[in-house]
Amino acid sequence: MSETRCPSAPAMTGATVIGAVGEDGRLAHFATTLVADEYFLAAARVQGAPEQSFRFSSSCAESRCVQWNGEACGLIGRIVGLLKDAGAPIKPDRGHACTIRAHCRWRLQRGDEACGVCSFVVTDGSGEAAEASA
Amino acid sequence: MTRFVVDLGDLKISDELKGSIAADIQGAVLTRLGAQPSLGKRVVYLPREWMGFVLREKFEDLAAPIEKIGALVKERI
Numbered sequence: 010m011s012e013t014r015c016p017s018a019p020a021m022t023g024a025t026v027i028g029a030v031g032e033d034g035r036l037a038h039f040a041t042t043l044v045a046d047e048y049f050l051a052a053a054r055v056q057g058a059p060e061q062s063f064r065f066s067s068s069c070a071e072s073r074c075v076q077w078n079g080e081a082c083g084l085i086g087r088i089v090g091l092l093k094d095a096g097a098p099i100k101p102d103r104g105h106a107c108t109i110r111a112h113c114r115w116r117l118q119r120g121d122e123a124c125g126v127c128s129f130v131v132t133d134g135s136g137e138a139a140e141a142s143a
Numbered sequence: 144m145t146r147f148v149v150d151l152g153d154l155k156i157s158d159e160l161k162g163s164i165a166a167d168i169q170g171a172v173l174t175r176l177g178a179q180p181s182l183g184k185r186v187v188y189l190p191r192e193w194m195g196f197v198l199r200e201k202f203e204d205l206a207a208p209i210e211k212i213g214a215l216v217k218e219r220i
Contacts, residue, residue, distance in 0.1 A: 029176060040144075043169050053177030062177070 011069045013117060014109040017084070017130060018067040020059035022047055025066040027109055028128075036064055036128040040106035061131065069114045085115040085123055092126060100125045147172065 018024055024045045028038040045065065053059035071077050076084045092099055101121035103110070105128070110116055115123035149168065156164075 026173060041169065043173050045173065046170055048170065049173040049177045052174045055178065056180050059177065 011071055012112055013069040013071075013114050014066045014112045015069045015074070015082075016064065016066050016109060016113050016115050016127060018065045020045060020050055020053070020063070020065050021067070022050065023067070025108065027064050027066045027107065029063050030061070030131055034131070036131065038105050038107045038128070040108070042108040064130070066109050066113075081118050082114050085119050085126070088130060089119065089122060089126055092129065097129070 014025070016027065022045060026039065026043045026045050026049070028036040031037045045059075050059060053062060056062065059065075069082070072079075074082075076082050089099065099122065102125040103121045105124070107113070107124070107127075110124070113123070115127065119126075147168065149164075
């Protein structure tokens with residue numbers, strides 16, 4: 010099992026909960042390592058897909074993940090590219106709390122730039138069509 | 144910053160019990176957070192600084208919602 014941590018993993022028992030989506034729609038990173046258990050996931054699922062409200066981390070699956078491009082995670086590069094193309098104010102950042110920073114797959118690949126992008130990312134596990142909020 | 148601290152003063156307890164209590168406290172925090180309907184009800188999250196986007200399980204599915212968001216923004220400008 011890889012020691013490297015995926016910062017955008019599915020909600021499952023044993024996964025680390027790295028943060029919650031705040032009212033501004035951005036991820037607030039936790040400073041304490043919190044582990045998802047069945048009670049938390051059951052409570053969260055009443056509200057919808059837990060990935061819409063929280064971000065989860067688990068061991069990087071590397072070649073067993075569809076995002077693996079053969080050498081690295083293909084996701085963070087595409088996220089940074091999309092945000093830059095859209096004119097998002099990406100700034101290298103390592104100021105916020107993060108319980109997986111030392112072993113984060115995205116940070117290992119992109120450094121502080123990955124940390125600057127991370128809070129923009131919310132995983133939609135619902136499979137529903139996207140709608141903009143008012 | 145939101146912190147919850149339980150200070151037991153000079154009470155001597157084993158590391159095992161400390162770990163057990165900490166796990167219970169952290170579990171309670173997560174369960175209560177997870178039960179909050181005010182967190183994460185929206186499908187698309189829009190940061191104030193930027194339009195935000197949703198990272199889908201299949202990245203290729205991003206194009207359609209991004210176009211939809213762009214169309215909505217243009218309508219409102």
